[in-house]
Amino acid sequence: MAEQAETLRRTPLNRDRILRAAVTLADGAGIESLSMRNLAQELGVVPMALYKHVANKDELLDGMIDVVVGEIEPLTPGVGWQPAIRRRVLSARQVLRRHPWASLAIESRSAATPAVLGYLDSMIGALRAGGLSADLTHHVMHALGSRILGFSQELFDASRQAGRTGPTTPAPPAPLPPEVAARFPHVAEIATAAAHDTGTVVGAGCDDQFEFEFALDLLLDGIERLRARGWTSAH
Amino acid sequence: MAEQAETLRRTPLNRDRILRAAVTLADGAGIESLSMRNLAQELGVVPMALYKHVANKDELLDGMIDVVVGEIEPLTPGVGWQPAIRRRVLSARQVLRRHPWASLAIESRSAATPAVLGYLDSMIGALRAGGLSADLTHHVMHALGSRILGFSQELFDASRQAGRTGPTTPAPPAPLPPEVAARFPHVAEIATAAAHDTGTVVGAGCDDQFEFEFALDLLLDGIERLRARGWTSAH
DNA sequence: ATTGACAGGTGTACGGCGTACACCTACCGT
DNA sequence: ACGGTAGGTGTACGCCGTACACCTGTCAAT
Incomplete structure (x- = not known):
C-alpha cells in the first residue's frame, strides 16, 4: 500500500x-x-x-539549452525580413531573461546543439528570403553575433560593482559607489547620463530594453543600407 | 647547501x-x-x-583578467575617435586571441574588476572627446558590448560541430559534416558562402578577422552617422 | 645576544563534485 | 514459468576548493 x-x-x-x-x-x-x-x-x-x-552533465546542459531555445517563438510569416528578425530576436531576449543562466551556458558549450542550429538555420532562411546575398547573410550573422540569440554581454553594467548577489535577487538598482565614481569619472558620467524615464536621481540602472533595441536597430539599419546598395564583398 | x-x-x-x-x-x-x-x-x-x-580562486581569476586587460595597448593619441577606438578594439581582440579562456572568464564574473573599469573608462573618454554626447556614448557602449573588449561570440561557427577538441588543437578547419548540411540547408549555404580567399573547396572556416571588422565597422559607421546628425535621445 | 612577532610555506582533513561499476528488481514477450 | 532487459540503487574513487593548525626563517626591539 x-x-x-x-x-x-x-x-x-x-x-x-x-x-x-x-x-x-x-x-x-x-x-x-x-x-x-x-x-x-x-x-x-x-x-x-x-x-x-x-549521458553526463554536459549532455544535460545541452538538453537544457534545447528546452530554452524551444521557448523562442517561431518566425512571424508575411512581414519583411527586418521586422521578422527583430521580433524573433526580441522574443529570444525575453526567453533568456527568464533563464539568466542560459546565455553563459550556450557560450561555454563547444558545439552548437541541433536546436540552436535549427534556430540559426531558420534565421538565415529569413535573411536570404529578404533578399540578402549568401555572402552578406554570412557576415550579418557574425555581426549580430550573440544578439541573435537574445543576449549581449552586460559587461558595461558598472553597478554590478558590489559583491555578487544570489540569483534570487535579480538586480537591485544599486547606485554607483562614490569611490568608484571618483576613480572612473567617465564611467560615472555615462552611468548617470541615460537614466531615462526612471525618475530616481542617483543614477539608477539604465533601461536595458532600450539599450538592446538601440544596438539591434543600429545593426539592422546598417544591414538594410548595405542590402539596398546591392552589397557584395569588396574583400 | x-x-x-x-x-x-x-x-x-x-x-x-x-x-x-x-x-x-x-x-x-x-x-x-x-x-x-x-x-x-x-x-x-x-x-x-x-x-x-x-584570497580564493575567484580572486585569482580576477587577477588573471587584470593581467590580460593590461596587455591591451593604450589609446593612440592624436587621431579621430573612430580610428582610435577601432585600433584599440582590434588590439584587445589580438590579446584575447592569445588568451582564449579570458572572454568567458570576463563574462562569468559578476562584477567588473578595476582594470576592466579603467579600460572602459578610457574608452568612454575617447568617445566623449570625439564629440559624442554622454547619452549617445552610453548607448554606444551598450551597442558595442563585448566587442569593445575584443570578443564576440562565435556561436555561429557551425563547424565546431564535432566533439570538443582540447585547447591544444586551436581550430582545425573542419568541414561541415554532410548530415548536418542536409538538416540545416541555410546554415550550410552560409557556411560555404564566405570562404573568401582560402582556396579550399569544402567550406573551410571563414575569415574571422574579416567578420570581426565587418561588424565593428557596421557599428562604428552607424554611430558616426548618428553623431553627425547631432543625435539626441528621442526616447 | 635574546626574544617574540609575524610573514609565508606545509600537512591534514572535510565536504562536495561527477561518475564508474556492480547490484537489485519489476516487468514483458516467449 | 522464465530469461532478458530497462531502470532505480549503493558504494566507491579521484578530483575540487579551502578551513585550520602547524612549522620555520627573518628581523626589530629589547
Whole structure:
C-alpha cells in the first residue's frame, strides 16, 4: 500500500522530466547549484538514476539549452525580413531573461546543439528570403553575433560593482559607489547620463530594453543600407 | 647547501608570479585544468601556499583578467575617435586571441574588476572627446558590448560541430559534416558562402578577422552617422 | 645576544563534485 | 514459468576548493 502510493506519487522519470526539472532548478537556485546530486534530490531519486537518461552533465546542459531555445517563438510569416528578425530576436531576449543562466551556458558549450542550429538555420532562411546575398547573410550573422540569440554581454553594467548577489535577487538598482565614481569619472558620467524615464536621481540602472533595441536597430539599419546598395564583398 | 640551492632556485612566490603562472597555465592547458592544485604544482609549492597571496580562486581569476586587460595597448593619441577606438578594439581582440579562456572568464564574473573599469573608462573618454554626447556614448557602449573588449561570440561557427577538441588543437578547419548540411540547408549555404580567399573547396572556416571588422565597422559607421546628425535621445 | 612577532610555506582533513561499476528488481514477450 | 532487459540503487574513487593548525626563517626591539 505504502509502496503503491509511492509508486503512484512519482512518474517514472524520463529525459524530459529531468530536463524540465533542471531548468527550473537553474532558474530558481542559480546554475551553480545545479549538481547531479541536487537535481536527483529534487526529483526524489538517487543521483545515478539520472545517468540512465542523460549521458553526463554536459549532455544535460545541452538538453537544457534545447528546452530554452524551444521557448523562442517561431518566425512571424508575411512581414519583411527586418521586422521578422527583430521580433524573433526580441522574443529570444525575453526567453533568456527568464533563464539568466542560459546565455553563459550556450557560450561555454563547444558545439552548437541541433536546436540552436535549427534556430540559426531558420534565421538565415529569413535573411536570404529578404533578399540578402549568401555572402552578406554570412557576415550579418557574425555581426549580430550573440544578439541573435537574445543576449549581449552586460559587461558595461558598472553597478554590478558590489559583491555578487544570489540569483534570487535579480538586480537591485544599486547606485554607483562614490569611490568608484571618483576613480572612473567617465564611467560615472555615462552611468548617470541615460537614466531615462526612471525618475530616481542617483543614477539608477539604465533601461536595458532600450539599450538592446538601440544596438539591434543600429545593426539592422546598417544591414538594410548595405542590402539596398546591392552589397557584395569588396574583400 | 642543497637547501640553499633550493632556496635560490625558487623566487619567493608573490601574487604577480602566481597570476602570470596561472595565465600561462590557462593558455597552455585550458582553463578547465587550472586548479589550485595544478597551479601550485607548476610553481613547485603546496596548494595552500597560494592562499597567502590570493584570497580564493575567484580572486585569482580576477587577477588573471587584470593581467590580460593590461596587455591591451593604450589609446593612440592624436587621431579621430573612430580610428582610435577601432585600433584599440582590434588590439584587445589580438590579446584575447592569445588568451582564449579570458572572454568567458570576463563574462562569468559578476562584477567588473578595476582594470576592466579603467579600460572602459578610457574608452568612454575617447568617445566623449570625439564629440559624442554622454547619452549617445552610453548607448554606444551598450551597442558595442563585448566587442569593445575584443570578443564576440562565435556561436555561429557551425563547424565546431564535432566533439570538443582540447585547447591544444586551436581550430582545425573542419568541414561541415554532410548530415548536418542536409538538416540545416541555410546554415550550410552560409557556411560555404564566405570562404573568401582560402582556396579550399569544402567550406573551410571563414575569415574571422574579416567578420570581426565587418561588424565593428557596421557599428562604428552607424554611430558616426548618428553623431553627425547631432543625435539626441528621442526616447 | 635574546626574544617574540609575524610573514609565508606545509600537512591534514572535510565536504562536495561527477561518475564508474556492480547490484537489485519489476516487468514483458516467449 | 522464465530469461532478458530497462531502470532505480549503493558504494566507491579521484578530483575540487579551502578551513585550520602547524612549522620555520627573518628581523626589530629589547
